[in-house]
Each structure stands twice: as C-alpha cells, then as structure tokens.
Amino acid sequence: MKKLGVVITDGVGFRNYVMSDFLKEASKQFDSVIVYSGLPKSAYKSIENSNIIIKELTVFNEPKLTWFFRKWKEVAHLKKYQNFFGMKASLALGYPSNNSLRSLLIKFIYAITSIFNTSKSILFIEKLQFLSFSTHKVTKEYVKILKEDIPTHLFFTHQRPPYLAPFLYVALKLKIPTTTFIFSWDNLASKGRMLGSFNHFMVWSNLMKEELLYFYPNVKPNDVKVVGTPQFEPYVLDRYTMNENDFFSKFKLDTSKKILCYSCADVSIGKNDPIVISVIAKAIRNKSINEQVQLIVRTSPAEDESRFKEVKNEFPEIIWNVPKWILTRENHIERWSQRIPLEEDIRDLRALLTYSAISINMCSTMSLDFMLFNKPVINTVFGTKNNGLYDDQKFLNYDHYKKVIESGAVVIAKNEYELISAINNELTAPEKRKQQREKLIALQISKELKGTSKRIAENLAL
Structure with missing residues (x-):
C-alpha cells in the first residue's frame, strides 16, 4: 500500500493544502492519506473522503536544552549568510537588549557562531538538538504513531516550525522518506535554519531552487522539484x-x-x-x-x-x-x-x-x-x-x-x-x-x- 502522511502545522497550511485540491489529488495517487495535524481534529470536519484519516499531534514544547541547540543552529545559519540583508536584519532583530539569563545565552550563541558557522558545525549542532529530545515523551508518542501507521512517504507542508523537529527525527530514524515544501518566497534568504535535514524538497520556482541549493549546499539538485505553490490555486x-x-x-x-x-x-x-x-x-x-x-x-x-x-x-x-x-x-x-x-x-x-x-x-x-x-x-x-x-x-x-x-x-x-x-x-x-x-x-x-x-x-x- 502507498500511504502518504501529510504534516499540516497551522492555518495557512490548512488553507493551502485542505482548501485547495491537494487532498483530493493525493487521494488519487495514494491508497490512503493521513493528515498529521498541528490543528485540532475538529478543524477538518468538512473532509468526507473515506481514505483520508486525521490525526491530531500532541504539541511539543521545547525543553531548555533543545531550545539552546536549536537557537544555536538558527543563528549559525544566519551568521554564515549575513552578507544577505534579510539575514543580517534577522540577526539584528534577534539580539537581546537586556541581560537576563536567556539573553546572556543568546549573546553567547551570537559570539560563538561568529567563529563556528560552517555547514559541518551546523549539522553537528542539529545532531545535538535532536539528541536532546530523543527520549522526550512526545517523541516516544510520535514513534508509536509512525510505527503503527508506517506511511510510505511523509510530506511536511512547512519547513520551519521547530515544534515539528521530533516528528522529523522519528521519520528519519524509521527511514521513512520525507519531503518538505518551502513555505514562502522570503524563507530562504531571510530566515534561520529549517527544522532539519529532509530527503526531498518542493519549491515555487526555478529561482527558489537556485536559492535552496545556495543556502543548503548539502542538498542535491535532483532532490528538488519545482512545482509552483498551492497558495494561489484557489x-x-x-x-x-x-x-x-x-x-x-x-x-x-x-x-x-x-x-x-x-x-x-x-x-x-x-x-x-x-x-x-x-x-x-x-x-x-x-x-x-x-x-x-x-x-x-x-x-x-x-x-x-x-x-x-x-x-x-x-x-x-x-x-x-x-x-x-x-x-x-x-x-x-x-x-x-x-x-x-x-x-x-x-x-x-x-x-x-x-x-x-x-x-x-x-x-x-x-x-x-x-x-x-x-x-x-x-x-x-x-x-x-x-x-x-x-x-x-x-x-x-x-x-x-x-x-x-x-x-x-x-x-x-x-x-x-x-x-x-x-x-x-x-x-x-x-x-x-x-x-x-x-x-x-x-x-x-x-x-x-x-x-x-x-x-x-x-x-x-x-
């Protein structure tokens, strides 16, 4: 059986993938479709297709250590590409103005990533981030869900929400192929690191494909597909x-x-x-x-x-x-x-x-x-x-x-x-x-x- 898991994180994702023709078309290509939702199940009451299942995901709240490594990863990415105005502006916006404990940690991250911001170091920090939540109760719950469902492919409709990192981690551990869609036209040139390393990518345009390959040099060109965007399909x-x-x-x-x-x-x-x-x-x-x-x-x-x-x-x-x-x-x-x-x-x-x-x-x-x-x-x-x-x-x-x-x-x-x-x-x-x-x-x-x-x-x- 070909079984597609679709990860929808928020209301904009709902608009793009539920209120377009995506679920109808996905149902034609797969024997069953499971929507793993960051929204409550009640939001999907209009869906009547019998081979579409809705599963509401427990919300993952980051432990402090996870936040620390995730923040490090994102800032390192911004530092690496700070010659782009959007990246530089995001760095300036995120720099703390006080000296609370959290602010001091962020200032430390800013300082250390001025030196360590290579792709290799960023991927190492990502491993530490994933390790930090590997035994979390929500991660264990995600393991149970994906082992029960065994989707043949997982599609993340947004590449950035940090609270989905454990779901991606479990998918990668279980060797479930993953694809993500680059959510918006400004995400690559002005935002921090995406939530993890996906197997495949979908983008709006040839321009966006070029940007993705530039900002994520470990991605292979054949793993990026230009498909347009469902944002405008209605x-x-x-x-x-x-x-x-x-x-x-x-x-x-x-x-x-x-x-x-x-x-x-x-x-x-x-x-x-x-x-x-x-x-x-x-x-x-x-x-x-x-x-x-x-x-x-x-x-x-x-x-x-x-x-x-x-x-x-x-x-x-x-x-x-x-x-x-x-x-x-x-x-x-x-x-x-x-x-x-x-x-x-x-x-x-x-x-x-x-x-x-x-x-x-x-x-x-x-x-x-x-x-x-x-x-x-x-x-x-x-x-x-x-x-x-x-x-x-x-x-x-x-x-x-x-x-x-x-x-x-x-x-x-x-x-x-x-x-x-x-x-x-x-x-x-x-x-x-x-x-x-x-x-x-x-x-x-x-x-x-x-x-x-x-x-x-x-x-x-x-």
Whole structure:
C-alpha cells in the first residue's frame, strides 16, 4: 500500500493544502492519506473522503536544552549568510537588549557562531538538538504513531516550525522518506535554519531552487522539484468565484466608483498601516485623486481589526474586509497559528483581487496575488530609521523583494505625495506595467496555477 502522511502545522497550511485540491489529488495517487495535524481534529470536519484519516499531534514544547541547540543552529545559519540583508536584519532583530539569563545565552550563541558557522558545525549542532529530545515523551508518542501507521512517504507542508523537529527525527530514524515544501518566497534568504535535514524538497520556482541549493549546499539538485505553490490555486478553482453584483452588494460598494484596496500586514511589521490608510482616505475626501474611487481595507488574517479603531471612527466611509478566520484552539504556544479560514473568506479575497482597480500594500506577498489578476501594485514604505515611523523601508533591501523592485512591476511610494501621485498614474494607465508583472510572476511562480495540487501529489508519488 502507498500511504502518504501529510504534516499540516497551522492555518495557512490548512488553507493551502485542505482548501485547495491537494487532498483530493493525493487521494488519487495514494491508497490512503493521513493528515498529521498541528490543528485540532475538529478543524477538518468538512473532509468526507473515506481514505483520508486525521490525526491530531500532541504539541511539543521545547525543553531548555533543545531550545539552546536549536537557537544555536538558527543563528549559525544566519551568521554564515549575513552578507544577505534579510539575514543580517534577522540577526539584528534577534539580539537581546537586556541581560537576563536567556539573553546572556543568546549573546553567547551570537559570539560563538561568529567563529563556528560552517555547514559541518551546523549539522553537528542539529545532531545535538535532536539528541536532546530523543527520549522526550512526545517523541516516544510520535514513534508509536509512525510505527503503527508506517506511511510510505511523509510530506511536511512547512519547513520551519521547530515544534515539528521530533516528528522529523522519528521519520528519519524509521527511514521513512520525507519531503518538505518551502513555505514562502522570503524563507530562504531571510530566515534561520529549517527544522532539519529532509530527503526531498518542493519549491515555487526555478529561482527558489537556485536559492535552496545556495543556502543548503548539502542538498542535491535532483532532490528538488519545482512545482509552483498551492497558495494561489484557489484563484483558479470554480468553487471560490463570486460575481460582481454579489461582491458590490455584500460590501456595500458603489458601482460607479473604482476600488482601491489596501491590504495590511500584521502589527509586528505593519505599524504604519493606520497612517497610510488615513492618507488615502483624506486624499479621497479632498479630491486629490483624479477619479471617483472608494477604499476597502483588508486586515491581516493573523489579527483582528482592533488597532484600527481610531481610523474607523475618523473615516466611517472606509469599507473593511476583516478576514473570516476562526480560532480553533486557545492554549497554544503560537496562538495565531490556530486560526483557519472559512471558504467564505477565500471567495471574498478572490473577489477583491478580481474587482479592485489598484492594490496598495507594504511589500507583501499580496503584491503577487494582485499581479496574478493583472492589477497595478503600489508598495508604501513611509518609515525610515530617522523619521519617527516604523522603519519599513528596510524591506526594500531584502533579497526577495529587491527582485520585485528591480523588475519594475511595482511602484514604490515613500511618502504621501508619492503615494497619491502613484494612485493617479496607475488609474490613468493600469496596463503600463503589465509585461513587468507577467515576467515577475513567471520568475516567482514557475508553474501554472491550474493543476498545482495534482503536480505536487504526482511528484510525491514518484
């Protein structure tokens, strides 16, 4: 029997692999599919396929020694590649500002990894990390599960969550072949070490394959498959469509006005969101924008809209799209990870992409979402180190986003004047950057959206 184990860690993984066609396609390629879930079993009540089994994994909380070695491994990786701006920025962000015991340990790690950060030393530290939890009760539980199930292949839908390291360790010990999917376009050039050494990898694009081979020189090219990403597959699935009349009616939009969509980051990096939203709303009020437009704001799925209370009170004319993601579990070390989307939210988002005239965001993946619908994109970066705002201009130097800027596919707005000017220009000539957008999409997503799940399932079955 061919039996696939699929490890889904969080709500975004749920969206990408449960709400796409992946499980349906995997069921065609394998005799049975077991979902090993970091979400509660109740989240999967919509799944009716008889050969799909859901098993909820006990959450692994890192012992202190495990944390120490894992942190060492991640920082060593960042140190090794600190010539990349994103890696350097992650190092700066993670350096402690106080002298607590934990902070002193981190400072020690920073010091020692300045000397020891070779691939060989990183792999040695990873062995110590895995050894530190090898007899943990949760690890023993994972051994029991995988010995009972004996999957012929394990697919990790995310390469980074540290609390999955014991599950990978057990799989490797039992010689179960493992594949992971590189979760996001910024993960390789700005994040610390992935959770362990997988047998095989799947990536969005040829570009991402090159990055993976560069940052992980022990990986063999033949073990990396370019498959596209299921993140965008719902945009070509009929069940997530909404017609224009229903969309305008649902959000009480004016059919005579074009739609400007501002999509927020989460509060950790989107601190300037309220400022930018206010600038756009004021420009609409004082008619600085040359056409009749209306503003709809989509907040981050990782949070509610409470931080925008003042903006909502000042500009009641703004339309709000608060993502319909429900919390499935309260007591979790990463509470945000336990939020999953409703089908309604995916339909809302697809409609927003379809019917908006312009996308405005702070260097977000949403830039790609809108480009897939051939919509102009403006990236707002109002903050610097010196002007009192959150320094979001630093993201222009991140390797993954430098490629976006260099492509000419987006307009960068560093202040109010540049933003309003960009809005007027893009409304006047929305097709001006069409070729650049298409080239960037081809660079970042090397495969067609249609058939993404089938492509992934077929590659796993090889």
